Amino acid sequence: MIRFLDHGWGTLTTRRPIPPCRWDRFDLLCVHGGQLQLRFEHQATLRLGTGTGVLIYPHTRFEGEPLEPRCRISVQHFAIDDSAEELPGVLQRLVNRRNGYEPVQLRPHRRVRGDIQRALALAFEPQTQAVHDMRVAWLTLILGQLDTVESNALPAQPEAWDALDGWLRQHVTEPITVDAMARQLDLSPSHFSHRFRAVFGVSPGRHMQRLRLQEAQRLLRETALPIKAIAQKLYYADLANFYRAFRKAVGITPARYRQRHTLRG
Template structure:
């Protein structure tokens, strides 16, 4: 059974913070304007910008506040999912029983969600009766379905997400960046889409850009410190051939691999 609780809207700045708190119900937090910093559970701090949402599961600690000196306008919808859950409602069944975790609706996946949240807020202002309650429940179910479509969520891995992300970065570094985003996501225990959102929010860099940076750093090291051919270095940094490596290196550094070696490799 979906039980609707509070639905509120407000504005705050850096003087106002979300104190560390964990509620026994779901929190659907949506940013209407500004930029909100959040820390949920053990994950690194991340940011939500205008038009983005986070669904925080019951008993999950979180805290946050306005990012920088700006003001934030946000709304929050509290609700509970209690047994028995409608067996024919696949959306509610998917979220029932979730604890200690969260899901994000951000980036391109959040397109037009502002309109859905505005509709939910408008319904919350109507008189409490059976019809309006049913409409509110249907609108919230629609929003929960958007989360499922965007990034199917799951409870956190056995280690904290923060530890997992840093451990995976270290693992990628030891391999010179010659891994895939999919491999990183599997090690973290998330879908690739959800992992991209978490990684980008935590480190302000897309995982693909992080891997490219590692590969280019390794390529520069090999050009400076070894006598390997361009083709050999291309293979060691994950490129199928020297042509693809040459193009990527020029885009990244503004120099050809051969010019870089001539300029920076020790003489003698």
């Protein structure tokens, strides 16, 4: 038997993180905007970006905080009672699952998000048997569209990924390839890319772009390098592309940023 509990949308902020939780139900948490970091028992960490999520099993302790000012999420809580009721395969496999979690990808995100919106809307309808059956059908559809990242796709030692992130920051002005990143963790490039996205929520290329734009902000604040030289230093061959990427990430142009933040003696 499937029982539906709390469902809804939420926005997390640095002032409104996820406090320590331990539910007696499944929690399907999906990120639809921003980034989120979750911490589980035994200090395991999981970073989620837009279009990713996690299915948390009952009795699993976790807490979390957004990695950006705002993080938009959807939450679906449900319980699966151990009964003789015949369940769809994607639900049957979860019977008796406890103390664990599955990182997932929402592929394609836009379509799965639409299905989540329709499923959540049913939570506010009069709860008849017909509505309950529709909710089970939507949950089955949603879970069936999620690409599970196997548990062994998460590092046994999260500090290895923190060390990699530190190494990338130290070499942000160098032409680092995915192959070079993968060698740091002794993984094949394809396996590394899959695991990297599970941990950081974005591809290695997008993460490097983010780090380079952070370095651009530092150079604009602390040096007198011309903006064109900064762009070239960070592998933006086209100055217009650098301006577009910077403005999209920071909200203002590099010149305006330097004007506002230049260190003055």
